[in-house]
Amino acid sequence: MKVWSIEDSLKTYNIENWGLHYFGINTKGNLTVHPKQSSGPAIDMKVVIDDIVSRGIKLPALVRFQDILRHRVVTLNEAFKKAIEENGYKGRYQGVYPIKVNQLREVVEEILDAGMPYQHGLEAGSKAELLASIAMNTNPDSLILCNGYKDYSVIKTALQGLKLGKKVIIIVEKLSELTQMLKVAKEIGVRPLIGIRSKLQTRGSGKWESSGGDFAKFGLTTPEILQAIKTLKDEGMVDCVKLVHFHIGSQITDIRTIKDAAKEGSRVYCKLRKMGVDIEYMDVGGGLGVDYDGSRTSFNSSINYSLQEYVSDIVYTIQEVCAAEEVPEPNIVSESGRALVAHHSMLIINVFGSIEVGATPYQLEESADENDVVREMREVLSNVSPKNLLETYHDALQRKEEAFSMFKLGFLDLEDKAKVENLFWKTCLSVAKLTAGAKYVPEDLGNMVKHLSDQYLCNFSVFQSAPDHWAIQHLFPIAPLHRLNEEPSRHSTLVDITCDSDGKVDKFIDLKDVKDTLPLHTLNGQPYYLGMFLMGAYQDIMGDVHNLFGRVNEVHVFEDAEEPGGYYIEETITGHTVGGILSTIQYSPAELAKMVKLSIDAQVKSGALKPREGVDLLNDYEQRLNEYTYIDSSS
Numbered sequence: 138m139k140v141w142s143i144e145d146s147l148k149t150y151n152i153e154n155w156g157l158h159y160f161g162i163n164t165k166g167n168l169t170v171h172p173k174q175s176s177g178p179a180i181d182m183k184v185v186i187d188d189i190v191s192r193g194i195k196l197p198a199l200v201r202f203q204d205i206l207r208h209r210v211v212t213l214n215e216a217f218k219k220a221i222e223e224n225g226y227k228g229r230y231q232g233v234y235p236i237k238v239n240q241l242r243e244v245v246e247e248i249l250d251a252g253m254p255y256q257h258g259l260e261a262g263s264k265a266e267l268l269a270s271i272a273m274n275t276n277p278d279s280l281i282l283c284n285g286y287k288d289y290s291v292i293k294t295a296l297q298g299l300k301l302g303k304k305v306i307i308i309v310e311k312l313s314e315l316t317q318m319l320k321v322a323k324e325i326g327v328r329p330l331i332g333i334r335s336k337l338q339t340r341g342s343g344k345w346e347s348s349g350g351d352f353a354k355f356g357l358t359t360p361e362i363l364q365a366i367k368t369l370k371d372e373g374m375v376d377c378v379k380l381v382h383f384h385i386g387s388q389i390t391d392i393r394t395i396k397d398a399a400k401e402g403s404r405v406y407c408k409l410r411k412m413g414v415d416i417e418y419m420d421v422g423g424g425l426g427v428d429y430d431g432s433r434t435s436f437n438s439s440i441n442y443s444l445q446e447y448v449s450d451i452v453y454t455i456q457e458v459c460a461a462e463e464v465p466e467p468n469i470v471s472e473s474g475r476a477l478v479a480h481h482s483m484l485i486i487n488v489f490g491s492i493e494v495g496a497t498p499y500q501l502e503e504s505a506d507e508n509d510v511v512r513e514m515r516e517v518l519s520n521v522s523p524k525n526l527l528e529t530y531h532d533a534l535q536r537k538e539e540a541f542s543m544f545k546l547g548f549l550d551l552e553d554k555a556k557v558e559n560l561f562w563k564t565c566l567s568v569a570k571l572t573a574g575a576k577y578v579p580e581d582l583g584n585m586v587k588h589l590s591d592q593y594l595c596n597f598s599v600f601q602s603a604p605d606h607w608a609i610q611h612l613f614p615i616a617p618l619h620r621l622n623e624e625p626s627r628h629s630t631l632v633d634i635t636c637d638s639d640g641k642v643d644k645f646i647d648l649k650d651v652k653d654t655l656p657l658h659t660l661n662g663q664p665y666y667l668g669m670f671l672m673g674a675y676q677d678i679m680g681d682v683h684n685l686f687g688r689v690n691e692v693h694v695f696e697d698a699e700e701p702g703g704y705y706i707e708e709t710i711t712g713h714t715v716g717g718i719l720s721t722i723q724y725s726p727a728e729l730a731k732m733v734k735l736s737i738d739a740q741v742k743s744g745a746l747k748p749r750e751g752v753d754l755l756n757d758y759e760q761r762l763n764e765y766t767y768i769d770s771s772s
Contacts, residue, residue, distance in 0.1 A: 141624035149625065149656055150616035151648060154431025155671070159205055159480055166622030168668060170483075172204030172696045180696065180704045183619045186485060186666055188702070189692055194709060195765045196487040197597040198690040199672070203707070205481040206244065206673075207251035213473060214255040216444055220452040227466040233282050235260040235423060236270065238474030238674050243693065243708070245273055248477065252279070258304075260284055260472050264291050271298045271305070280470065281305045282332065282380075282420070285355075287314050292321050299327050306418075308332035308382050310355045315365055319372055331369070332380035332420065333362055335405045339385055339398040356383070362405070366414060378414050380470070381406045384422030388475060390435040392442035395424065396450050403458035410464040419467040421451055425476040429612050429671055430646035438612040438646060444476065478673035484602050484689070485618065488665040489770045491629070492592040495562030501555055508553045510540045514560040521567045527579050533564040565589055590654040591629040592641075595667065596768045599633045599640050600683035603669060603676055607639055612646050614670040615655060625656035631667075634768055635684045664770075682721065686766050687713025716762035726762045733758050 143162045147153050152160050158174040169179035180202075189198060217230035234248045236259055248257065258279035261267040270281050271294070281303055283295045292314070298305035307329055309315045315331075322329045336356030357365060369375040383402040389395055399421060406419045425447055426440035435441045442450075451469065459466045503515070514536045521529050540557040543549040549557075569586045572578050578586070605611035617625070630653070633640040645652040658665065680688070691710040696703060716726035734755055740746040746754070 141622065143622055145624070146616075146621040150614070151431045151646060152614075152616065154433070154648070155428055155614050155646065156431075157428075157480060159202075160670070162621045164622075166620055168616065168618045168621060170202055170205075170694075172202050173208055178696060178698055178703045180694065181702060182483075182485075182668065183666075184702045185692075185694060185704065186618065188706065189485075192706075192709070194690050194692065195767065195769060195771075196485055196666075196690075197602065197767055198485050198692055198712075199482055199602070199677070200485060201243070201482045201673075201691065201693045202696075203243075203247050203481065203693055204696045206247045206478065209477045209480060210248055210251040210255075210257060212444065213448075213477065214252065214257065216448040217452070217469065217471075220445075220448045221469075224449075224452050224456055226452050226456050228468040230469045230471075231256050231258070231280060231418070232471050232473060233258040233260040233280050234477060235262070235284075235472045235474040236266050237262050237678075239478045239677050240266065240269065241677055242273075243710075244478060244481075244673070244677075245269070249273060249276070256280075258282070264288075264294065267291060267294055267298075271301065271303055274303065277302050277304065279304065280418075282382075282470075282472070283307045284310070284334075284382075286310060287317075289317060289321065292318050293325065296322055296325055296327050296329055299330065300325075304330065306330040306332045306380050308334050308380070308420075309357065309365060310334055312357070312361055312365060312368075315368060319368075319374065328374065329377050330379050331374075331377045332382050332418075333357060333365060333378060333409075334382045334384070335359075335362060335402065337383050337385060337398055337401050337405075339394065339401050362409075366409070366412060375414055378409075378416060380418040380420055381409060381416050381467075382420035382422065382470075384424070384472070386424055388426040388437075388440075389424035390426060390437065390440050392440075392446060392450060395442075395447060396454055398422075399451050399454040400458060403455045404462075406455075406467060407458060407462035407464045411462070417468055418470050419455060420470040420472065423472040423474055425471065425473040427475050427479045427671060427674070429614060430648070431614075432648050475674040479671040480673065482673040482677065484597065484669040484672050486595045486597045486631075486667045486669060487770055488593050488595055488660065488667060489768060490594040491627075491660055492594065492632075494589050494591070495559065495566055497555075497559050499555065501552070501559050507556065508540075508543075508549055510536055510543065510549070511553050511556045511560070514540075514557050514564070518560050518564045518567065521564060521571070523571050526568050526571055527582060529564065530568050530582060530585060533561050537561045587653050591627050591657075592632045593627075593629045593657060593660075595631045595633055596770060597633050597669075597689070598635050598680075598683060598686040598767075599642065600635060600637075601680040601686050602689060603642070603672070604679045604681065605675060606642060606644075610644060612644060612651065613672065614646050615642065616668055616670070617658060618666040618668045620658045620665075623658055625658050627657050627659055628654035629657045630654060635686065637683065640683075682718060685715075685718045685722075687718035687721075689767070690765070713766050714763050715766055718766055719762075730755070730759050730762065 159171055161169045163169050167181050167183040171177050171179050256279040259270040259274050260282040261270045262285035274281050295305045295307045334356040336358050385398045428440050429438040432439045517532045544554045569589050599607045631642040645655045690712040693708040694704050695707050697705050737751040741748055741751045
């Protein structure tokens with residue numbers, strides 16, 4: 138019999154493909170994190186978890202590896218630098234981070250600090266994001282791009298940013314914004330920096346492909362671009378146009394789409410230059426994807442290109458079109474967000490139980506007086522063989538349905554009904570075991586096997602921590618964080634602790650397709666931890682408060698070879714308490730406690746409670762308001 142190895146776990150969970158060398162497994166069977174990819178030291182996640190728990194930080198918890206964040210920023214900028222040098226490209230690269238992808242202060246600060254040598258800036262799409270960007274971006278040479286629909290207040294804020302010495306470029310999404318921008322600029326006495334967003338005909342690929350094309354939400358059509366340039370020339374302000382921009386969607390899965398968009402966008406830039414518009418920057422938008430499943434395909438959860446291929450194709454395409462049009466090569470701007478932040482955060486989930494199909498706590502012994510349908514079901518189970526699997530399943534299903542009908546009509550007692558159910562599931566499990574590894578499995582049996590998987594009870598909320606999985610069926614890698622030197626013998630789905638049937642994860646990454654179950658280890662009474670990976674893009678900020686499960690505890694980990702374990706915890710951010718999450722929806726914890734006290738006083742006055750009991754009840758209630766919203770499996 139083959140002994141399970143670490144290499145088997147790496148293959149089972151496809152870690153080497155989606156992990157980009159940031160994750161591995163050590164000889165103890167624990168998952169490791171390599172903040173500087175495989176060339177750097179490894180951090181043992183089981184050691185980190187034990188450290189977190191010993192500090193009294195309850196799970197679930199989001200762990201941020203800030204060094205990965207920094208590494209991603211440097212990697213992107215160095216990739217563009219390399220491509221520019223290799224191609225002899227005349228312009229430079231100047232990226233911006235779209236903070237909508239993750240607006241959390243600690244994330245934005247880390248990106249700006251790592252990007253300081255590269256003049257890496259920010260992109261904002263709302264008033265709040267713009268105000269944050271103007272304050273946070275202290276590098277006068279980096280860009281602040283103002284995207285999205287804009288009212289008077291947004292435009293004035295952006296223009297005031299110029300007075301603060303910030304390089305704020307207002308990107309025109311519709312012609313009415315241009316008219317208002319010119320009016321406000323005159324009011325406050327500044328000449329704006331203007332960008333023109335072109336609505337390309339090229340459409341994206343993947344789940345967000347409808348973001349681009351003729352019916353895209355944002356951008357100017359070709360006639361509108363010409364009108365905008367005419368208006369600016371009439372106002373003597375065409376020299377204020379510094380940037381042309383396009384964006385065809387998030388998570389672009391196919392490199393051909395990226396090249397097509399870059400070619401079309403480059404033509405727009407070149408034609409504007411020939412019209413006398415001295416544009417400095419060409420913004421290729423976002424869309425640089427993340428290979429969530431590691432398949433390196435154009436599937437929705439993957440991408441069929443590498444970072445270096447993306448960068449090289451962008452640089453080469455722009456250069457090729459500019460050479461053909463005989464215009465200067467622009468400085469390149471990209472708005473990559475997902476590719477920068479996805480890898481740096483991991484959700485640690487503790488499993489606190491399981492639901493196994495067919496398991497029964499009640500002993501159902503054979504008896505002489507049991508109903509005929511029970512005896513017939515026993516015969517079906519006893520006759521299972523590789524030659525009659527489909528027939529056996531159909532016979533068992535028929536007996537089960539017959540027993541259900543008899544029970545509804547009052548001809549079957551509760552114990553015999555329980556026996557039939559138990560024997561049915563035993564039959565299904567026996568059939569499923571014999572189908573394992575078969576070259577052909579009939580559709581009925583295949584569907585039956587899917588429903589036999591265990592359900593592992595996990596201490597988290599899908600709606601809070603992985604809203605894209607619930608809302609758009611987005612796939613995230615999930616794997617055990619320890620015991621990876623043991624063979625996983627259970628095939629499971631994950632259910633969260635919300636009171637909602639949608640609170641589950643029943644689709645998992647796979648190289649060839651989408652898996653319905655995840656191989657996991659049998660629970661042995663010891664803590665069992667899972668990691669949900671690549672969670673840094675959108676999930677932190679988009680989570681809701683379904684069932685009032687709020688933000689989880691957060692831990693920031695930094696690599697340090699001189700520290701025990703090769704890391705140190707730089708900061709912890711406490712997740713929501715019960716009282717804290719209630720206060721966000723206008724419940725005052727103090728007022729709630731006061732109302733409960735009135736009820737206690739009434740019970741004491743009536744004699745139903747003793748005064749001491751009333752005091753204890755109120756103390757307990759107030760204590761609960763200060764507790765973590767998630768399950769405390771240690772109690």
